[in-house]
Amino acid sequence: MGNKVLPKPLMGIIPPLVTPLLDSDTLDTAGFQKLINHVIDGGVHGIFVLGTTGEAPSLSYRLRKEVIKRSCEFAGGRVPVLVGISDTSFVESVNLCTYSAECGADAVVLAPPFYFPAGQAELLEYLQHLVPKLALPLFLYNMPTHTKLVFEPSTVRAAADIPGIIGLKDSSANMVYFHKLQLLFKERADFSLLVGPEELLAETLLLGGHGGINGGANLWPSLYVSIYNAAQKRDLDTVMKLHEKVIQVSSSVYSVGKYSSSYLKGLKCGLSLLNICSDFMAEPFHKFRAEERESIRKHLTSLGILK
């Protein structure tokens, strides 16, 4: 299990798994196993735990370690396991990576440290210090809404010369940024460029991106895998039709309730309605109450996800 050689570039659909919880500090272990089987059965090409969708920053270190251990165990070598090690503390990021390697994970994923506003030169230096201490290959994670920092294209290009950095997940929702990276990495076909927001998966794949780390693939993995497959075949009509489904999911399941957490709440609520796992959420969030849950149920039914 694990420690396989990752394909370079890593391609396909890698769902950023939610972390099923029974309470703030207890993993819903059975639900987690069910979820992992659900997405692997749906054809995904890897799994990513402890990302934003996994509520990683809200979890205790103890629980994060449990998630790492369990995900490697439940994946059982069927697909690569990527682990989020983003942290404000350099030392804790290293610790999480070391533990991930021990558990048999395949790679780690890192957003910029998200408390202090560092400059680009500082971010590059940070990576130069960090990567040699990591026991696994690293994907960068561009996530400016939550970290306040962008990995500028030139920083990414410079960082990619550090051995061990093998790709980037971009959750900026800014395709201008993504296309500029694609141009910068034109001669580096081994470097994975993956997109976060699923609403941008179709265009990412049509225009040469390698895949998506898309939250909706928790819920409906085969939809995203089908887009990937259709894009591989250059079947534009199918991509377009499935893309519209994705936008329907986004405009309904992720658009209930207020605040910017609707995506995460809708996703967990949906998984609970599908009887896959618990929808408990770690502070500062709260699972949807009855009325919002009813809205999600209707959306899922109307989308055909729930019979």
Next chain:
Amino acid sequence: MGNKVLPKPLMGIIPPLVTPLLDSDTLDTAGFQKLINHVIDGGVHGIFVLGTTGEAPSLSYRLRKEVIKRSCEFAGGRVPVLVGISDTSFVESVNLCTYSAECGADAVVLAPPFYFPAGQAELLEYLQHLVPKLALPLFLYNMPTHTKLVFEPSTVRAAADIPGIIGLKDSSANMVYFHKLQLLFKERADFSLLVGPEELLAETLLLGGHGGINGGANLWPSLYVSIYNAAQKRDLDTVMKLHEKVIQVSSSVYSVGKYSSSYLKGLKCGLSLLNICSDFMAEPFHKFRAEERESIRKHLTSLGILK
């Protein structure tokens, strides 16, 4: 000239024309005529004057009127003329529209009033007051970086029921936003959805958008028109190849100098190097000095735009 019936939806490439200037308050009339001929010869489907690329907010009202008059005259009915009437003053927006109609323009384009931060309900009410006073059909213009305000998808959808609003130009560079609008307007095939940033033109067209209002089409109109034509034929390989050219333009010609005005300065400098028009810029900007101009020359040469 003008007052033709606009196609619904308006489709294709409509360059947001730069305003060639001899000094802060003097139009480079000859250059403007040359520019309009250049883009029409390149196959564009319309022209848009007095947008952000046209530095409209920096121009005096007298000069804005001259630009309107001349653009209608120089276009001579060959393609539709769209006129930007964005203003912080409701009354001045109406005045500019009235004058545009008198000159024979075909439509107007309006961003939210950009000084006071209005709410969405206020923006909708603003449009409800404004549109009945407009003598021409209206495109909304979503441009949050410069106006601080977003036309939220639900506001656009509600506004689209006001007779006279016929489309939207989105310069947010946020394709999640654009795709949500596409879904909302699925049953309104007559409503134009056009994209501003040219880096997003390929995906916009591949996934059902109607066209682009792309600055680069001042410089190299046939490139953008070719993407449009290839996308119409669903020729994915050609779209991809041309898309890469667009990203090269963006990563070179628009990336010289500092500040966020590099795009505008690079564009005007390029047009001057092509001997189309003057590169004078209205305050608060300044045309590129010798060193930056030399960089632009190299980029244009390397792109094959300048022999």
Next chain:
Amino acid sequence: MGNKVLPKPLMGIIPPLVTPLLDSDTLDTAGFQKLINHVIDGGVHGIFVLGTTGEAPSLSYRLRKEVIKRSCEFAGGRVPVLVGISDTSFVESVNLCTYSAECGADAVVLAPPFYFPAGQAELLEYLQHLVPKLALPLFLYNMPTHTKLVFEPSTVRAAADIPGIIGLKDSSANMVYFHKLQLLFKERADFSLLVGPEELLAETLLLGGHGGINGGANLWPSLYVSIYNAAQKRDLDTVMKLHEKVIQVSSSVYSVGKYSSSYLKGLKCGLSLLNICSDFMAEPFHKFRAEERESIRKHLTSLGILK
């Protein structure tokens, strides 16, 4: 009337007058005269028309000129008249200043051009071009929430060496910024440093600032003048007591309704309740409806402004 020598530094309370309107393009002339008499009777040291509080960017140029003419006429030389000439167009700013001088105004006030995001070097160059064309002395106006741009302290210090720039109004609500300016201008006792948000008037005056351009002084001029007078006498207890009244105004009259325009709507509504002038607002705003008006009435009564 007008063209008097302004005191250097200009000190005291200079209300940024609201623009009383009968409709979008019609001045409530009688109300405007009443308002000017009201504030002068309250002891203010000058008036400032066509600022943010005056809704200047929302008014037509014709109307702005009428406001300039009438304010000089109604002030009748009793206090200096400052005129806002902030505009996205350099040429229009110059035109407004020329007209202000013709009407007998004493100085003009300018925020950065607020559509294009200029850099600091560009802002300085902008002022270097502009000031020689101005017929009146100039106050800079730092207003980042509305203009997106800050006049950085070093830019202000450099600009202050251009003859004709005589002070700054800071509406950033950032007293760290204000204190840094005070230090930079320690040897330039002639340069006025005035504060916008009235909630910061007390501390500004106690720590060496010269005065306030405070909206509340439309409504209750003597309150702000009394703070100024108490601060001049170093009467800390009185300043503190009156300061608390100011915070009460701010926490009640400016806090009705939603959106960031509550201040402006509350102020105009209050003036209407005092029978001073009309509360019509230019687009994109709307005057308070009955329910909100009732809240304002209660607040004014409870503050003792309305009997």
Next chain:
Amino acid sequence: MGNKVLPKPLMGIIPPLVTPLLDSDTLDTAGFQKLINHVIDGGVHGIFVLGTTGEAPSLSYRLRKEVIKRSCEFAGGRVPVLVGISDTSFVESVNLCTYSAECGADAVVLAPPFYFPAGQAELLEYLQHLVPKLALPLFLYNMPTHTKLVFEPSTVRAAADIPGIIGLKDSSANMVYFHKLQLLFKERADFSLLVGPEELLAETLLLGGHGGINGGANLWPSLYVSIYNAAQKRDLDTVMKLHEKVIQVSSSVYSVGKYSSSYLKGLKCGLSLLNICSDFMAEPFHKFRAEERESIRKHLTSLGILK
């Protein structure tokens, strides 16, 4: 040591201590003791460890615990010890508080969880869940530049009814916010309102605030204590004179280098030049190099801090 009854409201100068480091994960223990003695000798009324100035988010949990233990030990009951427990993880915040109580600390300080953008209702609920689990009284910490979230005044007022919340540190640099809180807490004289940015200490104290948690008090504790004492005596002239010194520190020692981390780097560099403790910084930062260090030396000499 510790567990004394805190004065209510807590008043005075409470320096947010830097964390002296030998490397990323090693405390400069001797330096830390020296620093604590330095500030207590300077007359401070408490110490605050593991705040932003303490680089807490950049430190490992192991090291944070060491800092807690040592600070209580070195303070030795001479002044109250406040401990920052801000964390993205609810569980880890509780853990840090429990450990702080065991070590004899007097109170804890908490900013909003800073990864996910929570709404105000969620923040309030977060506090309602958290406070009952805390073994020590709690100060809220408003720090929007780093956390992206504001504790809105109405949220603070509601939270203050939860037994155990005893005050707030405001680092927003927005005195309008601070004054609105003061009005809301007019009848709650036991609730401490403390200001973060030292540039705002003078006005905070003159207008009724209780004290400051000011970084400069690491370097020059007696300056800030003197302002506090002068303000207590209502000695406005002395406050003003000392306030100007504070602005000089801020405009020189905190203004070397680029990025927004100049404050922290300048402070640690200054402490090293005073031979108090090491200037090593945790990632993502780096201590000042020779040239910047030389600038800091000159500034300290010119201020009279370094002979």
